Amino acid sequence: MAFYAKHKEDYVEKGGSDEIPTFFDPKDLAMGSYGVHIDKYLGRSPCDGPPGYVFQKVTYSAGAIADETNVAGVYKLCPDHMGYIYHGRSASFTVPASDVSTTQDRIAITKHGFLLNDVVTYTFDEGTTPISTTSGPLVNGQNYFVAGTVNTNNFQISETEGGTPLDIDGSGNDTQVFEFNNEVRINQDGADLSGNTDPTPSGISGEAKLVPGDMILGAILQLVDTRSSDNRTGFVTAGLVSNDSASPDSYGREIASDPSNFVLGSSISGGKSMAAMDLKACSVASPNLSIYKPVTVATASLDLAPAEIGAPINAINVSGISAGSSTQIRFQLHVYALVGARQKTVSHYTQPDPTFTMSCLTRQFTEHPVSMIH
Structure with missing residues (x-):
């Protein structure tokens, strides 16, 4: 009876009378969110987490350049914390x-x-x-x-x-x-900012961005295809890609130019592909929020540290784009992180929340890293 009472209390604390599903909702993931059972903790400080850190979601957005037939969004969850858009002509x-x-x-x-x-x-x-x-x-x-x-x-x-x-x-x-390279940086938090300027920037600056010392728990790379339905040509191929490369210029070009081999043929749990005209929403997500070994953002170097080479890549490729419409394709990067206290904005610290423990973030995981809604 005591166990049942505690179990029921947990459900109430989670924000509803129904049991939390085992898997994240693919519709939520495709729209760039881990869902209500995670997002309700945003802006709160876990009582058993690192002192002074607040659970936050930071979103970045960037668009592809003009006159491209293939574009690919890539993000490797690692201390460099760099997301890119690569293009097939690289x-x-x-x-x-x-x-x-x-x-x-x-x-x-x-x-x-x-x-x-x-x-x-x-x-x-x-x-x-x-x-x-x-x-x-x-x-x-x-x-x-x-x-x-x-x-x-x-x-x-x-x-x-x-x-x-x-x-x-x-x-x-x-x-x-x-x-x-014709690369575009999705986010501007890393130290290596040598990529081309985003033609339609939507960057984050000041305190509303991640800095060295912040801890990333998971990330969702989302495709935003704003082409009209009669102009939505080609295919979308997505996966959580395994790799052994330290250089974004290596794996980014491969994913942009040859998704059959470097996405479908190399993805953890298998990649997915669908005609763009049939697709309403798409994302690739970290399978779970990692509280036991979060990635700590560090000052970037030209190559990743050897320990991070094997980190998988969130990757989405759009191929067969008709002339003149590649600028209508954007990628949004949603990063869930424990953010160190700032004086204001993204992580204004108040006090720990006694109802929020780190384990609250581990009750669900993805059924598959790729979510495609049609």
């Missing part, structure tokens, strides 16, 4: 000095796929003499803009968007690399 090209023209001020790459004003990153190995221009040598790791005359196999570069092409007067002495 590529890396090695250019020998013989393919740099000083007479025509252009670089030759067969079927490079670049468009006017695309951003490319120029790199070269130590000891290499870089391409030089009348205004100075190209800088290792710097972004340049595709400019001037652009055709299937040749392009020019400028230091500014829409700027005058650089006057090349030296081709260098070894192979050099032009990388075309």
Whole structure:
């Protein structure tokens, strides 16, 4: 009888007379939420949690760039805490000095796929003499803009968007690399902010964002497809992708360009795919809120720490997008975290809630990481 009374009391405390379901509702997950039985604790401090921390949900949003046929949202739950949108045209090209023209001020790459004003990153190995221009040598790791005359196999570069092409007067002495990532950062909490600027930004700044020391318990990556029903072409492929790569530029490009192999063929519990025209909502969620080993946000480095390489990736790919509509595709990243006390906004600390224990967050889990509602 005592057990029954305590059991019933738990149900009342949870906010209803019915038993909490074992699984999160896929409809809630597809809309970016772990549901009412979790969200009711937002803004409260668990009485048995780390002192001064408040349970919060932080949401980020970013849109894909124009004129893309494939886009992919990716997020790896790790200390770097970085979400990206990658695009199918992302590529890396090695250019020998013989393919740099000083007479025509252009670089030759067969079927490079670049468009006017695309951003490319120029790199070269130590000891290499870089391409030089009348205004100075190209800088290792710097972004340049595709400019001037652009055709299937040749392009020019400028230091500014829409700027005058650089006057090349030296081709260098070894192979050099032009990388075309066209990546967009979904969130701006990590330290590596070198990605392209979101064309339709909806970022979070100041105290209303995660900072080193905050503890991530779980995350949901949500697709927001605002294309009209008669223009919703292609397929959506999603999964919690296993991987062994430390570099977003590696796994992001793979997921964007080849979802059959790198999403359907590599997802934990299996990936899912559906025609975009039949899909009303879609997300990939962390299967549970991890209170026993939360991920602590840390200052980002160029590569992840070795211990984090194997962390799975929330991934959603949209392929077969018709011309001119890729900017209507957005990704929202919803992060559930224990947030250190701030003076105001996201985590204004008051006092622990005696009715909220950490175990309240572990009563449900996902039946499948991918939720597709049609």
